[in-house]
Amino acid sequence: MADKMKRDYSLVGESTRIAIETGLASAEWYHTDVSRKAMKELMQRSDGPAIRDTVIWIVAILGSAGGGIWFWGTWWCVPFFFVYGVLYGSSSDSRWHECGHGTAFRTRWMNDVVYQIASFMLMRNPVTWRWSHARHHTDTIIVGRDAEIAVMRPPDLLRAALAFTGILDFRYSLPTLVRNAFGKISPDERSFIPEMELPKVVTAARWHVAIYVATIALALYMWSFLPLMLIGLPRLYGSWHMVMTGLLQHIGLADNVVDHRLNTRTVYMNPISRFIYWNMNYHVEHHMFPMVPYHALPRLHELIKHDLPVPNPSICHAYREVWPVLLKQLRYEDYFLKRELPPTARPYRGEFHEVNMSAAAE
Amino acid sequence: MADWVEACAVDDVEEEDVIRFDHGGRTFAVYRSPDDEFFATDGFCTHEKAHLADGLVMDDIIECPKHNGRFNYKTGQAKGAPVCVNLVTYPVKVAAGKVLIQIG
Numbered sequence: 001m002a003d004k005m006k007r008d009y010s011l012v013g014e015s016t017r018i019a020i021e022t023g024l025a026s027a028e029w030y031h032t033d034v035s036r037k038a039m040k041e042l043m044q045r046s047d048g049p050a051i052r053d054t055v056i057w058i059v060a061i062l063g064s065a066g067g068g069i070w071f072w073g074t075w076w077c078v079p080f081f082f083v084y085g086v087l088y089g090s091s092s093d094s095r096w097h098e099c100g101h102g103t104a105f106r107t108r109w110m111n112d113v114v115y116q117i118a119s120f121m122l123m124r125n126p127v128t129w130r131w132s133h134a135r136h137h138t139d140t141i142i143v144g145r146d147a148e149i150a151v152m153r154p155p156d157l158l159r160a161a162l163a164f165t166g167i168l169d170f171r172y173s174l175p176t177l178v179r180n181a182f183g184k185i186s187p188d189e190r191s192f193i194p195e196m197e198l199p200k201v202v203t204a205a206r207w208h209v210a211i212y213v214a215t216i217a218l219a220l221y222m223w224s225f226l227p228l229m230l231i232g233l234p235r236l237y238g239s240w241h242m243v244m245t246g247l248l249q250h251i252g253l254a255d256n257v258v259d260h261r262l263n264t265r266t267v268y269m270n271p272i273s274r275f276i277y278w279n280m281n282y283h284v285e286h287h288m289f290p291m292v293p294y295h296a297l298p299r300l301h302e303l304i305k306h307d308l309p310v311p312n313p314s315i316c317h318a319y320r321e322v323w324p325v326l327l328k329q330l331r332y333e334d335y336f337l338k339r340e341l342p343p344t345a346r347p348y349r350g351e352f353h354e355v356n357m358s359a360a361a362e
Numbered sequence: 363m364a365d366w367v368e369a370c371a372v373d374d375v376e377e378e379d380v381i382r383f384d385h386g387g388r389t390f391a392v393y394r395s396p397d398d399e400f401f402a403t404d405g406f407c408t409h410e411k412a413h414l415a416d417g418l419v420m421d422d423i424i425e426c427p428k429h430n431g432r433f434n435y436k437t438g439q440a441k442g443a444p445v446c447v448n449l450v451t452y453p454v455k456v457a458a459g460k461v462l463i464q465i466g
Contacts, residue, residue, distance in 0.1 A: 039416075040418070045418075101430045102425070102430045103430065106420070108441075134409075134429045134444040197446070290430060291425065
């Protein structure tokens with residue numbers, strides 16, 4: 001048998017060409033049947049839930065920051081920075097995500113304001129990432145097309161472990177912002193950002209870099225790490241929850257399929273994680289119907305779960321399921337966890353899901 | 363002179379909603395605004411090929427179901443990323459309980 005081609009995760013390489021040729025790129029994806037009436041109700045926007053959650057979020061951020069500042073120099077600051085770090089470095093991801101979709105609030109400017117703040121907290125260029133996420137929804141886990149594949153095959157386990165510390169993201173995000181601030185846009189970025197949007201990429205990066213420069217200057221002036229503990233470093237010490245929940249979205253499942261039930265995972269989570277993650281644990285549901293706001297995802301889940309694989313009952317359960325898959329992928333990168341559809345569910349484009357995995361058993 | 367084509371009955375579209383209308387190999391979207399006026403645009407989003415009729419109508423905005431791109435369906439104006447190209451709009455009139463659109 002001829003050697004299979006290794007996956008090429010660049011967005012302008014051989015896998016990109018194949019994805020376009022085989023019809024995987026910009027394909028028609030499976031959707032569970034939901035009546036227009038029910039979907040209209042689920043899609044309805046409301047400012048109330050997001051204002052409530054955002055007020056809680058801001059009060060918790062300011063409160064924990066205040067505690068951290070007050071107790072700075074003693075061990076008592078540690079629990080405050082633990083909370084502050086997660087709110088800044090993790091919950092900002094779900095706020096970025098929902099407000100980027102424009103579904104969190106009904107009022108557009110509210111989505112835009114929270115989106116810009118969360119993008120800054122995450123060291124993400126707000127323009128670049130809006131476009132990369134659009135691509136992620138068009139071509140979810142399509143190799144050579146999706147710019148947001150967190151764990152590539154074969155998996156780099158050291159890299160995945162380091163992701164929990166935020167070091168790798170930090171190492172990537174900060175130089176990217178600086179590069180963009182100097183007006184340099186990479187070929188990958190150009191592959192999904194329209195030409196007319198490129199000046200906005202540079203402007204946004206310059207604002208972010210200016211704030212970081214001001215923070216560093218303040219830290220030097222005060223001769224203290226405190227300003228950096230509040231701005232910038234939480235991206236390192238507080239991103240573990242974002243990684244813990246975010247990795248589970250697609251890791252270990254099929255790639256190059258056009259059915260979110262097969263490449264995306266829904267996991268039941270505790271209420272605190274769901275607040276931090278803004279219900280993105282219902283991830284199959286989100287990908288299938290991205291118009292549904294985070295607060296309506298539990299209702300959507302109840303409506304369509306008969307057509308979806310059984311969700312993982314907990315974060316721990318999901319990681320126990322993923323770990324052996326990653327180990328097998330080290331030896332045989334085509335291996336993946338095949339999601340079982342309920343007997344009554346309608347299969348869709350099964351030909352993309354048929355991979356001979358017998359070699360993985362060797 | 364462009365033809366007026368019957369797209370649907372008035373009652374086929376709920377208030378603040380949209381339906382799909384196919385004609386001559388083309389797809390259109392027919393809207394009924396909250397103040398009970400009718401409008402028509404091309405049926406597909408200008409960003410990627412998604413049926414706008416599956417989207418959400420809010421006031422004078424249609425939001426695409428795929429990437430949440432927003433247009434003003436009365437003017438066709440794209441309201442920001444990820445949509446950058448305006449929608450084509452079509453004249454609409456109501457006669458004898460039917461919605462007619464003028465297709466060029």
